[in-house]
Amino acid sequence: QVQLVQSGAEVKKPGSSVKVSCKASGGTFSTYAMSWVRQAPGQGLEWMGGIIQTFGTAVYAQKFQGRLTISADESTSTVSMELSSLRSDDTAVYYCARGGSTLTNDGLDVWGQGTTVTVSS
Amino acid sequence: DIVMTQSPDSLAVSLGERATINCKSSRSVLDSSNNREYLAWYQQKPGQPPKLLIHWASTRESGVPDRFSGSGSGTDFTLTISSLQAEDVADYYCQQYYSSPLTFGGGTKVEIK
Numbered sequence: 001q002v003q004l005v006q007s008g009a010e011v012k013k014p015g016s017s018v019k020v021s022c023k024a025s026g027g028t029f030s031t032y033a034m035s036w037v038r039q040a041p042g043q044g045l046e047w048m049g050g051i052i053q054t055f056g057t058a059v060y061a062q063k064f065q066g067r068l069t070i071s072a073d074e075s076t077s078t079v080s081m082e083l084s085s086l087r088s089d090d091t092a093v094y095y096c097a098r099g100g101s102t103l104t105n106d107g108l109d110v111w112g113q114g115t116t117v118t119v120s121s
Numbered sequence: 122d123i124v125m126t127q128s129p130d131s132l133a134v135s136l137g138e139r140a141t142i143n144c145k146s147s148r149s150v151l152d153s154s155n156n157r158e159y160l161a162w163y164q165q166k167p168g169q170p171p172k173l174l175i176h177w178a179s180t181r182e183s184g185v186p187d188r189f190s191g192s193g194s195g196t197d198f199t200l201t202i203s204s205l206q207a208e209d210v211a212d213y214y215c216q217q218y219y220s221s222p223l224t225f226g227g228g229t230k231v232e233i234k
Contacts (some may be wrong), residue, residue: 003155005193045163045171047223061222095170104175104218107161109182111170 002027004096004112017084020115022096029077030054033099035108036081038092044100048094050103051079056057057072059103086119123148123217126173127226135233140202142229152219159219162191162200165212165228168218174213175200207233 002030007021022034035050039081050062051070059068093114100106124147134140150159158178163171173182175191178198188203202209210233215226 003201044228045165045216045225047225050132050223059221099218103221103223104159107176107216108163108171109173109176111172113178114170 002029002098002110004065004098006094006096006112006115009116009118011120012086014086014088014119014121016086017082018086018117019082020094020096020117021078021080022103024077024079024098030074031101033101033103034039034070034072034079035097035099035103037095037097037108039095039114040089040092043092046092048081050099052102053079054101064072083117086117088119091119093108093118122222123150123220124222125215125217125224125226127215127229129229130227131230131232133232134202134205135234136142136207137204137232138234139207140205140231142200142213142215142231143173144193144198144200144226146196146198146217148219150217150219151195158194158198159217160191160193160198161216161218162189163214163216164209166210202231205231205233 005023030053033052036048051058072079095114096112097108098110124225126145128143146197165171179191190201191200212228214228
């Protein structure tokens with residue numbers, strides 16, 4: 001049974017960067033695509049981007065282009081998300097989630113527990 | 122981008138009654154090469170991550186009670202809870218995975234009447 005365990009909560013200043021990690025255990029890691037989804041307080045789900053691990057290719061939603069970097073380390077079964085130039089509206093819970101072998105060939109069937117990122121001066 | 126529109130925003134249903142949530146995509150999410158609808162439904166309870174209930178529009182994930190069913194094709198989809206239980210109180214989201222960026226509906230809050 002695959003589990004995704006994310007790093008802990010973060011409090012950041014506007015303009016800074018945050019890096020959130022997501023470590024997989026209990027199953028095959030590198031054959032799946034991994035997505036990052038965020039949820040602002042009281043709001044819905046927003047897909048930020050993902051990585052197709054087989055090819056090491058990251059894909060980003062246009063909204064986050066230039067600010068978001070997603071990477072994967074097969075040796076530690078860890079996927080990471082770094083968001084820069086943080087603003088107050090980046091305050092959200094950030095989730096990693098496992099998809100199919102690509103980003104667009106199945107739903108997201110395993111989710112991390114979520115990491116709260118608070119951006120405040 | 123494919124825009125996903127859910128309705129209603131919220132729904133109050135008596136225990137044991139049927140709950141129906143609608144989801145409309147701005148473009149078809151049907152892949153004609155394999156005749157599959159690239160549509161998923163998620164349940165999210167407070168303080169928890171989303172849980173995948175249904176993918177391919179109508180295929181229940183393992184362990185999901187059979188009171189949950191998905192239907193629809195092309196651009197119009199429905200999630201039905203045939204007999205609402207107290208533990209079904211949650212937010213529900215549809216999502217297309219036909220094309221990047223993946224997009225979610227705005228969510229539907231299901232409560233007990």
